[in-house]
Amino acid sequence: MAELLQMRDIDKAFAGVSALSGVSLEITPGEVHALIGQNGAGKSTLIKILTGVYRRDGGTVVFNGTESNISSPREAQDAGIATIYQELNLVPLRSVTENVMMGYEPKRLGVFVNWKEAHKRSREILARFGIDIDVRAPLGSYSTAIQQLVAIARAVSLNARLVIMDEPTSSLDASEVEVLFGVVKGLREAGVSVLYVSHFLDELFEICDRVTTMRDGRTVDCRQIAETSKLELIASMLGRDAADIAQAGMTEFGRDEISEAKGEILLQADGVSTGPRLNGFDMTLRRGEIVGLGGLLGAGRTEAARAIFGVDALTEGQITVKGSDTKLKTPAAAIAAGFGFLTEDRKAEGIIPDMSVRENLTLALLPRLRKGGQIDRAKEREIVEHYIKALGIKTANMEQPIRELSGGNQQKVLLARWLAIEPDVLILDEPTRGVDVGAKREIQAIIRDSVANGVGVVLISSEFEEIVEGADRIIVLNEGRIVTELTNPGITEEALVRALAHTEGQAA
Amino acid sequence: MSTQDTEMQPGGTSRTFAWGPFLRANGGLVALAVILLFNILFTPNFLQMQTLFVNISQVATIAIVAMGMTLVIATGGIDLSVGAIMALAGALAPLIFLSEFGQTYPALGVTLAIVLPLFAALACGLFNGILVANLKVQPIIATLILFISGRGIAQVLTNGNLQTFSNPSFSYLGTGKVLGLPFQGWLALAIAGVLYLVVTKTTFGRYVLAIGGNERAAELSGGPVKRVKIGVYMICGALSGLAGLIVVAINSASDAARNGNLMELDAIAAAVVGGALLQGGRAPIFGAILGAVIIQLVKYTLLANGVEDEVALIAKALIILAAVYVQQARKE
Numbered sequence: 001m002a003e004l005l006q007m008r009d010i011d012k013a014f015a016g017v018s019a020l021s022g023v024s025l026e027i028t029p030g031e032v033h034a035l036i037g038q039n040g041a042g043k044s045t046l047i048k049i050l051t052g053v054y055r056r057d058g059g060t061v062v063f064n065g066t067e068s069n070i071s072s073p074r075e076a077q078d079a080g081i082a083t084i085y086q087e088l089n090l091v092p093l094r095s096v097t098e099n100v101m102m103g104y105e106p107k108r109l110g111v112f113v114n115w116k117e118a119h120k121r122s123r124e125i126l127a128r129f130g131i132d133i134d135v136r137a138p139l140g141s142y143s144t145a146i147q148q149l150v151a152i153a154r155a156v157s158l159n160a161r162l163v164i165m166d167e168p169t170s171s172l173d174a175s176e177v178e179v180l181f182g183v184v185k186g187l188r189e190a191g192v193s194v195l196y197v198s199h200f201l202d203e204l205f206e207i208c209d210r211v212t213t214m215r216d217g218r219t220v221d222c223r224q225i226a227e228t229s230k231l232e233l234i235a236s237m238l239g240r241d242a243a244d245i246a247q248a249g250m251t252e253f254g255r256d257e258i259s260e261a262k263g264e265i266l267l268q269a270d271g272v273s274t275g276p277r278l279n280g281f282d283m284t285l286r287r288g289e290i291v292g293l294g295g296l297l298g299a300g301r302t303e304a305a306r307a308i309f310g311v312d313a314l315t316e317g318q319i320t321v322k323g324s325d326t327k328l329k330t331p332a333a334a335i336a337a338g339f340g341f342l343t344e345d346r347k348a349e350g351i352i353p354d355m356s357v358r359e360n361l362t363l364a365l366l367p368r369l370r371k372g373g374q375i376d377r378a379k380e381r382e383i384v385e386h387y388i389k390a391l392g393i394k395t396a397n398m399e400q401p402i403r404e405l406s407g408g409n410q411q412k413v414l415l416a417r418w419l420a421i422e423p424d425v426l427i428l429d430e431p432t433r434g435v436d437v438g439a440k441r442e443i444q445a446i447i448r449d450s451v452a453n454g455v456g457v458v459l460i461s462s463e464f465e466e467i468v469e470g471a472d473r474i475i476v477l478n479e480g481r482i483v484t485e486l487t488n489p490g491i492t493e494e495a496l497v498r499a500l501a502h503t504e505g506q507a508a
Numbered sequence: 509m510s511t512q513d514t515e516m517q518p519g520g521t522s523r524t525f526a527w528g529p530f531l532r533a534n535g536g537l538v539a540l541a542v543i544l545l546f547n548i549l550f551t552p553n554f555l556q557m558q559t560l561f562v563n564i565s566q567v568a569t570i571a572i573v574a575m576g577m578t579l580v581i582a583t584g585g586i587d588l589s590v591g592a593i594m595a596l597a598g599a600l601a602p603l604i605f606l607s608e609f610g611q612t613y614p615a616l617g618v619t620l621a622i623v624l625p626l627f628a629a630l631a632c633g634l635f636n637g638i639l640v641a642n643l644k645v646q647p648i649i650a651t652l653i654l655f656i657s658g659r660g661i662a663q664v665l666t667n668g669n670l671q672t673f674s675n676p677s678f679s680y681l682g683t684g685k686v687l688g689l690p691f692q693g694w695l696a697l698a699i700a701g702v703l704y705l706v707v708t709k710t711t712f713g714r715y716v717l718a719i720g721g722n723e724r725a726a727e728l729s730g731g732p733v734k735r736v737k738i739g740v741y742m743i744c745g746a747l748s749g750l751a752g753l754i755v756v757a758i759n760s761a762s763d764a765a766r767n768g769n770l771m772e773l774d775a776i777a778a779a780v781v782g783g784a785l786l787q788g789g790r791a792p793i794f795g796a797i798l799g800a801v802i803i804q805l806v807k808y809t810l811l812a813n814g815v816e817d818e819v820a821l822i823a824k825a826l827i828i829l830a831a832v833y834v835q836q837a838r839k840e
Contacts, residue, residue: 351722369711373710
């Protein structure tokens with residue numbers, strides 16, 4: 001079969017540093033092709049070359065039978081390459097229609113937008129994906145999942161031959177993922193190819209045909225998904241031997257190493273409610289313990305974390321910190337009480353992009369670095385140096401702006417922000433999301449070490465193996481309420497899935 | 509997935525000297541050099557002590573307000589009320605030292621005539637800050653309230669009259685000399701020195717930049733967001749009040765209708781030309797001074813070469829446009 005896309009020997013360097021060298025990628029029509037690799041392997045760069053954001057230094061791109069020299073995203077779109085970015089690039093305050101039709105609005109007299117026609121067309125486009133929503137409402141009033149499907153609908157409506165999806169499921173819950181997969185399968189049947197970039201390897205086996213692995217700016221192999229295994233893919237991304245990994249387990253938590261002896265009670269929540277999305281939440285956290293919060297997107301896990309950390313005001317219930325009934329009304333008060341909260345959304349709630357690694361790392365520590373109104377610079381540098389080394393943060397130096405770091409290294413800086421306050425309680429909301437396999441294992445090891453040092457951890461993770469292997473207990477939530485609690489040892493992924501499925505059954 | 513592309517920005521295309529990045533990084537200084545060169549060549553009597561003196565005494569007020577504005581802008585805010593606060597503080601001062609009490613105790617009168625208006629200006633800043641930080645009013649709307657009413661209050665206080673006076677000790681603020689140069693120039697430099705230390709060395713300064721860079725993250729990391737925001741509006745208010753006093757001192761007269769008129773635009777322009785980003789996260793204090801100097805020199809250049817005042821406004825607009833353009837290019 002003739003290839004839809006052939007990229008051969010692509011080279012790209014930034015400021016003399018090679019980012020891609022000799023990269024090749026082939027996609028056949030109607031194929032769902034996975035692209036995997038650690039952060040920094042070159043996936044984004046390759047995609048940006050394909051979509052005209054960057055210009056390649058060398059190599060050839062043949063798209064749809066002709067040699068192509070796409071030099072802008074608009075040209076890529078017109079040629080039939082559509083991209084769904086990880087961070088949705090839509091306009092939340094404008095209507096769904098405006099987002100779907102943006103740049104391609106039907107016109108009256110060549111000037112005025114024909115809104116009636118535009119709404120009708122956008123309804124039709126969305127209907128093809130089984131989405132039936134009010135297209136006049138602002139896009140931001142819908143869930144992330146709907147927004148994502150709107151982005152895909154928009155792409156496909158532009159007669160795309162190739163749809164590039166960058167981490168499309170990272171903010172979707174299980175049922176929404178199913179809808180998305182349905183859409184992807186529909187695209188395949190319609191002869192549209194999909195380039196699918198994801199950190200969730202399990203997904204690939206469900207919907208992809210072939211998988212290309214990148215490592216250190218090169219494509220290392222391309223396999224039929226049916227002929228490979230998850231372990232092999234991880235090994236190929238890491239450049240390690242599959243057998244080594246199987247022996248070590250899938251995460252770095254090393255269940256049996258965690259001591260069974262639990263310390264004093266650090267935190268106790270009784271009947272905590274903050275609104276419709278968290279209702280009567282109870283939990284106890286002891287020193288040296290990891291309590292997992294299980295549940296699907298919107299189950300109330302993040303809301304529980306926010307309540308504990310003093311972000312959302314409690315409407316009911318109380319939280320006891322180390323035996324005393326303390327009102328943690330602000331994050332500042334929670335931090336002073338020894339709490340740290342690694343937020344889920346790294347970009348919106350975590351990093352301060354233009355500030356340096358140093359300034360980002362010590363942000364929560366600032367009150368303690370104050371010496372006569374000034375910041376104790378010497379101590380600050382010492383602490384930052386310590387954590388850069390201890391956590392293996394890859395940065396040119398501590399003055400490098402954090403936005404220039406890879407996702408995994410940004411996450412490590414944020415983790416260091418909280419470790420630096422030497423917390424008693426660490427709340428970790430999706431600590432390894434959007435992070436490559438290597439950094440993921442390093443972060444898990446850091447968490448394990450803190451727990452060994454007596455920190456109590458509240459762990460929220462959508463990755464089952466992480467929470468199953470990591471947590472001592474898992475509190476399973478659904479629609480803001482606790483449904484059940486599982487205790488390790490003995491928790492299996494199947495048991496957790498059953499607990500979640502059970503909650504689904506109850507809810508229905 | 510964020511990969512190399514974030515680690516390595518697509519750099520300049522040429523390997524020869526990169527003029528683009530150089531201009532972007534040092535645009536202000538280059539503009540200053542160009543203006544100075546132009547004046548030396550074409551403006552009569554430019555290289556004279558008198559020229560320097562006039563320009564410094566004029567630029568000091570813009571610079572002082574622009575520094576306060578820079579701090580506010582660094583948190584992602586804006587303060588439209590600076591001109592009105594100038595008028596208010598400027599109107600209060602003569603009322604105090606011309607009062608019966610002020611005449612009876614001249615030394616105390618002058619002291620109070622400086623201190624009380626500054627407190628009034630601080631209170632204005634507090635008002636702005638509370639609206640923005642606690643009531644979550646958009647800064648441009650919150651400060652519009654005093655922008656409109658502040659000058660009104662000043663005119664009511666003075667019955668709309670021009671107050672003239674002769675008070676050498678108060679006038680020192682605007683006409684005094686230290687080492688042969690205007691007192692207010694030195695004052696502006698001293699304030700710049702202090703604010704620079706505040707921005708770079710203190711936790712307050714770090715929080716200002718953090719709030720402008722990502723307010724949610726700053727708050728979740730325990731930053732005292734409300735207090736810091738109120739703080740910058742208070743600093744900006746106090747500096748505006750001081751500038752208002754200086755203007756009154758220069759003229760030996762207080763005109764509530766004209767004192768600080770359009771200063772908000774000059775101050776914002778100076779801050780932006782100096783490198784402040786309107787979305788926040790950057791507080792170039794000395795940049796604000798450079799911006800103020802550029803704006804003042806352009807005004808002076810046009811005036812000294814016989815160009816009308818109205819045209820000078822257009823020139824100012826072009827400078828702002830150029831500065832914003834350079835900022836956009838810098839962000840990419």
